[in-house]
Amino acid sequence: MSPVIPVPAPVTARPAQPYVRVRDLERDLTARVDGEVRFDPGSRGAYSTDGSNYRQVPLGVVVPRTVEAAAEAIAVCREHGAPVTSRGGGTSLAGQTCNVAVVIDWSKYCDRLVSVDADARTCVVEPGIVLDVLNARLAPTGLMFGPRPSTHSQCTLGGMIGNNSCGSTAQAYGKTADNVSRLEVLTYDGTRMWVGATDDEEYARILAGGGRRAEIYRELREIVAADAGEIRRRFPDIPRRVSGYNIDQLLPGGDFHLARALVGSEGTLVAVLRAELCLVPAPAAESLVLLGYHDIIAAADAVPRIAAHRPLQLEGVDDKLIDYERRKGMHPDAVKRLPEGGGWLMVSFGAGSQREADERARALTHDLGGTEHEPHVAFFDDERTEKQLWELRESGLGATARVPGMHETWEGWEDSAVPPERLGGYLRDLRGLLEDHGYGAASLYGHFGQGCVHTRIPFDLVTADGIAAFTSFLGRAADLVVSYGGSLSGEHGDGQARGQLLPRMFGDTVMAAFGRIKAVFDPGDRMNPGKIVAPYRVDENLRLGTGWTPADPRVHFGYPEDDGSFQRAVMRCVGVGQCRRHDGGVMCPSYRATREEEHSTRGRARLLFEMLGGHADSPVGDGWRSEAVRDALDLCLACKGCKHDCPMNVDMATYKAEFLSHHYARRLRPAAHYSMGWLPLWARLAALAPRAANALAHGPGTAALLKRLGGVDPARTLPAFAGARFSDWYRRRGPRGGGERGPVLLWPDTFTDNFAPRIGRAAVDVLEEAGYRVLVPPRTLCCGLTWISTGQLGVARRVLRRTVRALTPLLRRGVPILALEPSCASVFRDDAAGLFPHDRDVARLAEQTRTLAELLTGAEGWEPPRIGGTAVSQPHCHHHSVLGYDTDRRLLERAGVRLDVVGGCCGLAGDFGFTAGHHEVSMACAEQELLPAVRAAGPDTLVLADGFSCRTQLEQAGTGRRALHLAEVLAAAGRDRAEGTRADGSGTRADQAGADATRAGADGTRPVRGGR
Template sequence: MAGHLLPPPVRTRPGEPYIRVRDLERDLAARVDGEVRFDPGTRGAYATDGSNYRQVPIGVVVPRTIEAAVAAVEVCRAHRAPITSRGGGTSLAGQTCNTAVVIDWSKYCHRLVSVDAGARTCVVEPGIVLDELNRRLAPTGLMFGPRPSTHAQCTLGGMIGNNSCGSTAQAFGKTADNVRRLEILAYDGTRMWAGPTSEEEYAAVLAAGGRPAEIHRELREIAARHAGQIRERYPAIPRRVSGYNLDALLPGGPFDLARALVGSEGTLVTVLRAELSLVPVPAAEALVVLGYHDICAAADAVPRVAAHHPLQLEGVDDRLVGYERRKGMHPAALGELPEGGGWLMVSFTGDSRREADARAQRLLDELAGTEHRPHVAFFDREKAEKELWELRESGLGATARVPGMPETWEGFEDSAVPPDRLGDYLRDLRRLLAESGYDGAALYGHFGQGCVHTRIPFDLVTADGVAAFRAFLGRAADLVVSYGGSLSGEHGDGQARGELLPRMFGPEVVRAFQQVKAVFDPGDRMNPGKVVAPYRVDENLRLGSGWTPADPDVHFGYPADQGSFQRAVMRCVGVGKCRGHQDGVMCPSYRATGEEEHSTRGRARLLFEMLDGHADSPVRDGWRSTAVRDALDLCLSCKGCHSDCPMGVDMATYKAEFLAHHYAGRPRPAAHYSMGWLPLLARLAAPVSGLANALAHAPGLGRAVKRLGGVEPARPLPYFARTRFTTWYRRRGPRGGGERGPVLLWPDTFTENFHPEVGRAAVEVLESAGHRVVVPPRTLCCGLTWLSTGQLGVARRVLRRTVRTLAPLLRSGTPIVGLEPSCTAVLRHDAGELFPEDQDVRRLGEQTRTLAELLGAAEGWRPPRVAGTALVQPHCHQHAVLGFDADRALLERMGVGPARVVGGCCGLAGDFGFTAGHLEVSMACAEHELLPAIRDAADDTIVLADGFSCRTQIEHAGTGRQAVHLAELLAAAGRGTPEAAADGAVAFGARPERLIRRRSAPARALGAVPARPADPPGRR
C-alpha cells in the first residue's frame, strides 16, 4: 500500500456516494487472499481493454481462490464500490474497463475443477483460457465447442460474460448453448447455482425461501409481463447476442437462469464457477475455400452452403486479403486462395479424412450446377488448413494499421443479420460506409450465421469526427434492425452498443432489462454504465476530442510510424495475443508471471498513459515514471512481439527509448555499466584474460564483482577466451581460393570474446564453401548492449563508427555474415531504426545474412551429411527479425532429422538473466519450453542453439547438456570422424567434438531456484 499516491475519494457517477479509496484498499488487503493493487501502474494497465473506451479503475484485485473473490465482493459491498470482472481483457465493446474495482480472474482462478466424460460435462473456474481448457480435456477426446479467434487468450469467464461464439459456433452454437449451470454471486452476497428450472424445481426454490426464491419469482414475473414484446422484438437469428437473454425465461420454456445470465457482461452477477457441456473432438477435418466475384456474391451463396451443416463457414473479402498482403502476413496461405474477390472458407468434419473429404465434395458437386458455382481450392493438409484459418483469425490485426490508410477502429464491427439476407445487407452496408466517408473498410466474419466484422476509419480525435462517428452508429443500427438483425452477433453490447439497444428492442424490452438489473443489482454496482443505463457511445473514449498526448523528441526514427513514438505506442489495439501461453515467443515475462503489466499489451497501455493525453491518467511523471520503469524491468527485450504481435508492437525498442530518457542526466543501475559496456570491458580484459577470469571467479572477490556490477549472485560469470577470435584469424590469415567471392564475418562481442570456437568453425565452413573470409580491420561493435540498456547516445556513436569503417565493403556489395542472432538483428533491423535515412545503414541491413541464409543461397554447394537428431532453440531475435526458414531448410538438406524446433524464450536474453533480481523470472521462462525439452531429449540428440544467451542458459540450468552453434555442427560434419558412415554422414555419438556432451556445469548453483514456482514469479 505504501509507495504510491492513492486517488482521492471518488464517485463513479454524479449523485453517487463518494468511495474512500484508501479505506477500501486497506480493507481489501486485510480480507482478501490475493493481490490488491491500487498503484498507478496497475490502474494504468487496466484502464482499457480491446475497445475504443478507457476508464481508470479504482483498483485491481487478483484473487488466489474463488473464496478470495467472494471476500473481495463483500468488502466492496461494505464500501459501496462498483465491481467489474475481467478475464483476458480482449472485449471490443468496453465491458471490461470501468471506474470500479476490477477483479482479474486470469492469474490464479483457472482450475479445471472436474470432468465427467460420460456426461460430457466439466466444471471450471472463470479464469481458465479456452485453449488451455481444451488441452487439459484432450485425453477425454472432448472439448468446449465455441472457439473465438482469441481462443489462445480469452477466458471462459469472459466468454460467459460476452456470450462468445467464434467460427465453430456454426456447428456448436454460442456459449449460452453450451453452459449447463453457473455458480453465481450477487452483489448483496446471495450465492447459488443457477440453471434450467423445471416446475417442480421452481416450486422447491420458492418453498426454500430467501433471496434465491425472490430472484426466481421476480424474474419469472418480469418475463411473463413482457413476453409479447420479447417474442416480437428478439430476432430469430443464430447470432443475437445483444441484450439480456430474457427469451430463456419465457413462460412455457425451461426457465434457464444460467442461459439468461450468459452474455450479461458482469452487470448482474459475478460468475464463480461454470458447468459446461462438451462435444467430441472432430476426428478429421477438410477445408474448401470457395472464390466468388466479390464478398456480396459469396454471401449470397451462404444459405446453400450452410444447408450442408459445416463445422465452420467464414467469409473473407478482397480488402482484408489485400491488407494482409500489404503487411506481409500469411504469404503462404494467401497464395493458396482460389481466384476471386470474396471467399467462403468452409470446413467439414468426419470420423475419417475420407468422410470429411466426401462431405466437402458433395457440397462442391451441388454448387457446380447452380448460380453459386465458385472457384475452388480443396485442402486436407493440416498445415495448410492451419495457415488459412490464421489468415481469417488475424482479421482484426490485419485491418487495424494498414500502410497508406487512415487508422481504423471498432465500434460497429459486430452486426448480425439473417444469413439468407446477408448478401443484400452487405451491399447496403457498403453503400452506407461510402456515404459516410468510411469507404475501404474490410468485411469478413462468421457468414454462416450472418455475423459481420469490420474496422472503420473513424476520426476519433476531433469534435467533428466524433460527431460523425456517433451519427454513423445510429444509421448503421437502424440498418441492422431493418434487416431483422442484432447490433451484436458476438462481441456484446458494453458501452459500444448499450445506448443503441432501444433502436433494436424498443422501450418496453429495455424497461424489462432495467427491471432484471434491479432484481440482482438495485444499486447499479455491477459493471455500471454497461448495457443498462449505459454511458453514451461517445463518452469515455480512449482518444476523443479532448485527447492531447505528448509526442516527444526521440532517439529512434520509427520509420513505420511516421517518426512518432506516440503512433508507435498506439499500435497496440488490445488483441491480447501477448497473453497466450503456447505458440510463438511473445511474451515470455507474461508467461512467467501472469501479470497484465508484464504483457506487451500492458506495457503499451502504460506508455500510452505516460504520454499524458488525459487529465485523469494515473501515470503523471512522464519519462521519469517509476510505474513504467517497473513494468519494463521484466521485459526481456526478446523482440517476440515484433513478429508475433499482429500489430507489430516492438516493445524492445520502446523499452530502450524509455530507458534512454528515464536515466538521462542521472546515475543508472550498476548492470547498465557492467553489462551495457561489456564490449569495452571485454576488450580491456583480452590481454589479461587469465587474470580476469581468476579474479572474477575467486570465491570472495567474485561475489564482490557481481555485487558491484549488479549481477545476479547465483549466476556464474562467463569465462573470457584465452585468444579472441579476430586475434586468431589475423595470425592465421585468409585461406582458400575464394571462388564464390569475399564475405565479411562479423566478430560480435560474444563470439569474439567468449566463444571464439564458433567463429573458427564458421571460417572453416565458409572457406570450404568457396568464400574468402575477411574480418573488420579493427575492433567494431553493433552496439547491442548499449541498445538493450537504453544508452542510445553511445549506441549511435558505436554504430556510426562501424558503418564508416565498413562503408567500402558495403558499397561494393560484400555480404556480411552474422553468427550471433541478436547482433545480426541489430545490423539488419535496429540500425535502420536509429538511422532511417542513412544509405550505408540501409546497405548494412540489406547485405547482412545469417550463416544458413548465405550457404542456402550458394548454388551448387552441398552441405555435409549428419546422421542424428537435433533439438533446436532458435534465438528470439532470429525468430522475430531474421527468420528460421533458411536454417530449417539447411538442416533438412544435411539429413538432420527429425529436428525438433523448440518455441519460446530461453529466459537469459542478454543482460536480462544476468541482472540481479531477474533470476526467478529468467528460469521460469526457460522452464516454459526449453529446459523440459532438453531433459526429455535422448542422450544422442544434438542440442543446437546459435544464441550465446541460449547456450549459456542451457549450461547454467544444470541440464548437463552443452549446446552448439550451427557453424560448429557444419564444421564437425565436414571434417568427419573415425565414426563417419560410408555415405559421408557423421555418427556423432562418440566423437570428441563439442557437439553432444554432458558436463558438470558450474551453474548447478542455480539448482536452488525452483524449476516451477508454486506461484508465478512477479508480484507477491
C-alpha cells in the first residue's frame, strides 16, 4: 500500500516572499533558457500591467522559444525561489497577468498548432497561439474552437485556459473549460504530466505508479470529498460561474476531470505547456436578428424565452452604450441599423445553410409576436452587415472607456453573472446600487443569454474617499450578485480584482478547500502569488492610487481631446490589446513584424506612463531622456493606424513626435533627422541641378558614402529627383479651362513636386476636365511633415505657420486645398490642428483640405470615367487612419473597378524604412499583406497606391510592378472618354491606363504596360 500522505495546510495568507538575487537569476536564465531573457527597464515597464486597474513591476521577462525552454525557465526560477507568472495576450481585466515575478510571455514563439484529429474533433496547441489564428488554421477541416471572446484577434489559448474565457459564442458552445479535453501541465516543483478525465481504473493506475503525480491526485480527491456537500451548495448552477477554482469538476461521482479543474486557475497552480482542445463544426451560415425593447431591463426579461430557441449568440446592449458610440463616432453605419428601442438584444443563429439559419431566426420573431416580449425587429443575413454589428457590440470596452464629457471609467465589477432567468431583476437592483454610489453613467451590456453583465464604472481611483467608495461598492455588489445565486465573475476571472471578495460567494469552508488545493500544487506560493488564494486586497497595487503623482510636462501639441494634457493622452490606453492582432486594419505594423510587446501601441503607451513617473518603483527613469522609451519608439512607423484602429484612438505617432522633440532638445540628433528630416530643403536645392544631385546620390563612389553620412540604410536606393519640378512646370503653363466649378489649390507636396511630377500633371488634367480652375502656391511651401515625424517640432511649427500665412487669403475665401500625398493631407487635417489648437486659419485648413476622391465625389454632376478591370489598392496608412478610404473605394467602384483593398502597412512609412537599421522590419511589414497581394495579382491588374512611400516600397521590393496614383488612372481614363472610347471591362483598359499614365510623366521614366 502507498503511504498515507497528510493533506497540506491551506494557503490562507501570503507566505513571506524569499529574497531573490535578481542579477544571479538573470544570469542563469540567460545561460540556460533558449529564449529572450529581459530584465531591462523597458521590458519591465511594458509588462508592469495588463488590462486591469492593477500594476506590479515584474522582476524580469522571459520569452521562451519552445515549451521546453519555458519549463527550463521555471526550473531556474525554482532554484532561485523566484515567483512565476504566465502571460498570453495580456488583456486580463482582473490583474492576473501582472506580478512581482518572472513573467513568461508565451505569445511570441510558443504558438504552434501541434496536431489535428479531424475525426475525433480535437487538436493539440501550444499556449501562445491566438484564437483567430488557430481557427484560421483549422478552417480547411471545417472545425473551430467554439468559445470566442471579444478579444479573439489577440487573446491566446493559454490565456483563455487561464481565465476560463467564454465570449458570445459560449451561448452555444460553453466556456473554455467545457472545451478542453486534456492539458500538459508543469508544477513549480517540476512535476510534468498530462491530465484529463480520470475514471476509477485510471485513478488506480496513477496511484499504483506512485510519486508526485499520485500524491497530487490522492490529495485532491481527499480535499474535495471531505467538503463535497458544501462545494455543491456553494457553487451556483449557472452557465457563467467563472470565479474560484473549478473543484466541482473533481466531485465524487463525476469524471474527476483535472484538466477542466485547472482551467480558470489563472496560473496560480500550474503552467500549461500544451492543451488538447475539443472542436466543433464551424457554422456554414449565420443570420442575425436585432430586437429592440423599451429599455435594457425589458430586454433582459425577454431572455429566457429567446434562449429556448438555442441561438448561437444572445447579447444585450443598452442605450447608454449606443449613445457613447455615437458620441465617439464609432460604427455609425451599424448604429443606424438598430431597430427602435432603448435596449437591444442581438441574437444570431448558425446552421448548415443560409435558408436554415434564416428560418430559425424567423421562428424566433414569430414566437415573440403578440407576447409581452414582442420587440421591434431588424433582420440581417449578409456577412458584411453582421460583421459591422458585431463590431459594435465587441467595442463595448472601448466605447465606454473614455467618453467625452464623462468621468473616466474603470474595471472592477465588469463581468458579474446571474441565472439568466433572474437577469432582469438583477439589472434593476444593480442599476439602483450604481445610482446610490453616484455611478449612474455606467452602461450595462454583455452576454445576456447566459446572465453575464459587462460594465465600466466611473470609479475615483485616485483619492482616498474615491477608493473607499470603490471598495464599499464592490462589497455591496458582491453581496447583491450572491443573493441572486450568481458569480462574482462570469468571464474575466478573479485575479486581484475579486480575490478578496470570494469568501462572500463561497464561504469559509470552500475557501479553505481552495487554499488546500493551492498548497497541493504550490505550497510555497510561487505561482502567480496573491491572486485568487491569499489575495492582495482590491485596493492594493492600483495602477493609480492615492500615491500616484505623475508629471504633466509642458508639450508642443495641444491634445485638445485630452484637456491639453500629455499625461491624460498617454492614459488613453486601457490595455485591450487590439494593437496585437495579426491582421485587419493597419495597427500595429511593428508589432506584427516583431511580435514584441514593447513594439505594440500598448507597450509603448505603458512605457510612456512609466516615464511620467507617479510611482516610486517605476523602472523607467530619466523622463524625456529615457533610453528605454526611445528604443521602444524607434520602431514606431508613425503610421497613425492606432489613431483609427485602437478603440481608444491612441495616437502613438503624435506621442512619438512629442517625445523625440524633448528627448533631443539641445542635443545632437541621429543623422537621419538631418538628412530625411530636412528633405524639403535638400529637395529644393536639388531642383537647382537635379542631374548633379542624382549623380551624387547614385554614383558608384558616392552613393554609399552619402547614405552612411545621412543615416540611410545601405540596402535602400535613394529616389531620383525629377528633371523638372511640377510646380515650376505649372507656373510656366498657367491655369486653363473654364473653371466653372471655381478654384482649387493643388498642393505641390515635396514628394509629388520633386520626385513624381507626373502625378501632379495628371491631377491637373483631371481637375480641369472636371471644371475646376487649378491654382498652385506662388512660392515653395511645405506642410512640415518630415520635421514632425522626426520630432523637430519647433521647425515644423515655423514651417507650418509660414504655409498657413501664405494660404490664408484662399482659406478665408473657402477655396478647397487638394493634397495628393496622403501624409501631407494628414498633416493639414490632423497634426497642424494639434500644433496650433486655437488658430482659426489652421482650423480652416483642416476643414478645407480634400483628397482627390473627396473633391471629385463632392462635385455635383461629376461622374468618373469608365476604368473597368481589377485593381489591388494599398491605402496609405494616413489615408486609412486620418482621411478615410471609403470615398476612394466608392469612386473606383463607380468607375467599374473590381477592387481588392490591401490592409496593413507598406513598411516604408516616410523616413522609417530608409533609416539605417530599419530595413528588416520595414520589409517584414510589407510582407504581412502588401507584397503577397501584389505578387498574386494578375498581369492586367492595376496596382494603386497614392502614397509615395507605398509606391517606393513596391518599386524597391523587386515585385516588378509599378503602382499608380488615383490621379494617373483617372487622367488616362478621362482621355479615353474625351476621345470617345470606353472600356470593355476585360482589363485591357486598365492596362492602357497604366501605360498612358506613365507616358504622361515628365521625369524621364519609360512607359510601363499594365503597371508591370
